[in-house]
Amino acid sequence: MFCWSKSKRNSVAEEEPAAVIMSADTKKDGLTRAVLFDFHGVPMTCNYIAKWDQVQNFQAKPDDILIATYPKAGTTWVSYMLDLLYFGQEPSDRETSVPIYDRVPFLEIAFKSMPAGVDLANNLKTTPRIIKTHLPIQLLPKSFCEQNCKIVYVGRNAKDNAVSYFHMDRMTLIQPDPGDWSSYIQRYMDGQVIYGSWYDHVNGWWKKKQAYPNIHYMFYEDLVEDTGRELDKLCSFLGLTRSAEQKKKILLGVQFDQMKKNNMVNYSKFGLMDFNVSTFMRKGKVGDWKTHFTVAQNEVFDEHYKTKMKDSTLQFRTDI
Ligand code: PPS
Numbered sequence: 001m002f003c004w005s006k007s008k009r010n011s012v013a014e015e016e017p018a019a020v021i022m023s024a025d026t027k028k029d030g031l032t033r034a035v036l037f038d039f040h041g042v043p044m045t046c047n048y049i050a051k052w053d054q055v056q057n058f059q060a061k062p063d064d065i066l067i068a069t070y071p072k073a074g075t076t077w078v079s080y081m082l083d084l085l086y087f088g089q090e091p092s093d094r095e096t097s098v099p100i101y102d103r104v105p106f107l108e109i110a111f112k113s114m115p116a117g118v119d120l121a122n123n124l125k126t127t128p129r130i131i132k133t134h135l136p137i138q139l140l141p142k143s144f145c146e147q148n149c150k151i152v153y154v155g156r157n158a159k160d161n162a163v164s165y166f167h168m169d170r171m172t173l174i175q176p177d178p179g180d181w182s183s184y185i186q187r188y189m190d191g192q193v194i195y196g197s198w199y200d201h202v203n204g205w206w207k208k209k210q211a212y213p214n215i216h217y218m219f220y221e222d223l224v225e226d227t228g229r230e231l232d233k234l235c236s237f238l239g240l241t242r243s244a245e246q247k248k249k250i251l252l253g254v255q256f257d258q259m260k261k262n263n264m265v266n267y268s269k270f271g272l273m274d275f276n277v278s279t280f281m282r283k284g285k286v287g288d289w290k291t292h293f294t295v296a297q298n299e300v301f302d303e304h305y306k307t308k309m310k311d312s313t314l315q316f317r318t319d320i
Pocket of ligand 1: 069072073074075163165168255256257280282283
């Protein structure tokens with residue numbers, strides 16, 4: 001594998017793989033935006049596959065809980081809910097001093113400046129271990145299903161997902177440069193962004209759910225509409241009983257405004273993100289796409305969406 005195989009691990013440009021989609025041509029604040037290339041049919045950068053052998057061979061435990069999403073679908077929100085459900089009942093240092101990405105490791109992440117997700121996951125001392133991934137179903141390490149782990153998938157409507165991803169790529173200085181919105185939305189529709197096609201991701205996991213019942217498929221829009229109802233469903237899937245008082249506390253903690261000011265979940269300590277460009281807890285809304293899509297872009301998107309989703313029974317709401 002070419003990723004970081006030499007000592008200058010950030011200098012990927014001199015050893016780019018054959019199937020480059022976007023080059024590492026932008027430099028800002030001394031950071032190189034990563035090369036986007038084809039990896040088993042999915043656009044990826046080194047930052048998500050540098051530890052691929054360990055990721056693929058990851059040994060899940062039967063009580064692990066995996067949260068799987070296409071990027072920007074509400075991963076952090078549901079991760080924090082799960083974390084509070086399992087570990088938030090008593091006041092602890094965890095709440096005040098352990099960032100969410102250390103409590104809920106991001107399995108495949110391998111940024112050179114921080115511990116790899118797979119190592120964090122292997123070293124987690126909690127029971128259960130709650131682990132996050134953005135991998136499409138075909139790249140999921142086998143052991144999660146072999147061990148019959150519970151998996152929580154969160155999907156978000158494609159339009160709001162695209163907007164959120166665009167701002168994430170703008171502010172995360174090592175992601176491929178998103179360019180302007182009009183070129184970005186075209187690449188998003190074509191699946192030429194990290195983790196590839198939104199359509200393939202949401203449908204791939206949806207199909208998996210039909211064969212593997214231990215997937216709880218949630219929707220970001222449902223969470224915004226009625227977080228309490230979704231928390232109840234989550235508890236029922238996980239087989240957890242929590243008192244009304246405990247749930248009330250969780251629901252308060254996971255409100256957008258609360259999370260936005262909570263430094264343990266708002267990524268303010270993460271580095272690599274320029275909060276002057278955008279914030280991680282940006283808007284937290286359904287329908288923000290309307291402030292980005294032109295009428296023409298929306299028409300093109302809708303046509304494309306119809307074609308891509310024609311065989312799918314999945315229904316997303318772009319408004320609530
Ligand atoms: S990541 O980087 O892929 O893990 O991002 P992810 O956590 O999946 O998604 C980030 C978006 O989720 C929004 N978010 C929330 N919305 C409503 N309520 C709560 N509590 C909440 N927590 C996170 C976050 O604001 C990002 O969406 P946008 O549209 O960019 O605001």
